[in-house]
Amino acid sequence: MKQKTGLITIPALALVLILGAVAADEIATLRGGTPIAEQAELSAIPQVVDTDIRSKRNYPMQPPLIPHDTRGYDVNLKVNKCMSCHARQRIEESLAPMVSVTHFMDRDGNFLAEISPRRYFCNQCHVTQTTTRDVTENEFKDMDELLEERAVSEQDD
């Protein structure tokens, strides 16, 4: 009995080892297959889009993309650099669009005097864009396209 278990254990262990090695080759890590002892080839850091041209929104509730550079803009307990331009009192000088009224609402829908704490950290929802190609193809269709497609298919019927 004892003998038998030993016989099975050895091939089983070998199989696990082999499978493990194969898996290790296929697992995508942040190092991207570069051996531990080597430095990975670095790709260029893409430029941040800084055109100030507001981009299209894909659906009405989308947080708009940031059309400008935000390097060095502190948003922490002491200061919110974004609000130095986007606050209600600041837009006359900065010529920036004011944070919309939803930013003043608490979760019960009450309007506060200042922006709501849940909208304080702007970069949670708003992001800058860089001049790179999409990592994967984007198949998103907005409402207009969907409606149009349906109109066309109904016509065909």
Place this chain on the structure above:
Amino acid sequence: MQYFRKIWRDIGRPSIHYSIGALTLGGFIAGIFFWGGFNTVLEATNTEEFCISCHEMKDNVYQELRETIHFSNRSGVRATCPDCHVPHEWTQKIGRKAAATKEVWGKIFQTINTREKFNAKRRELAEHEWARLKANDSLECRNCHNFDYMDFTAQSPRASRQHSTSLADGEKTCIDCHKGIAHDLPDMSGVEGY
């Protein structure tokens, strides 16, 4: 007492042993030494190594500066502490040095020797710098950034819009809009523009 009175009398008395020429020359040479020595000390305290030789500066503001565009950029031009904090005109330089002596006081009596204490004092320190740069129309910034040679067409629209209006007509100066370009900002509640 007797002794000092004698020296005092000697200084006041016309020289017997030395000629006018030798005395003038002596004074002249001594003058060069003093002046040179003074300026050498001044120059030595005018380097970044000196500024960050005390850990209060090295652990706080210097670390923050390292992450900014004034430390590393595509052009390879570095702004060091004295570039932004010490005026180039001689009289103003002496004035700033005298004020800095008070900051050395802060070091000796340990008012800012921890990150917490430094941050607590930061608003006050920052306000001194804002007031100084406001008063001299951001002179130190302009030593490197010359308004006359700014190419607005090469700037981002946000920048050129502000630079060609409030800055151009002298209503505002660099520090009014560019606070915190080199270090973390202190608590900004109540500061104009925030």
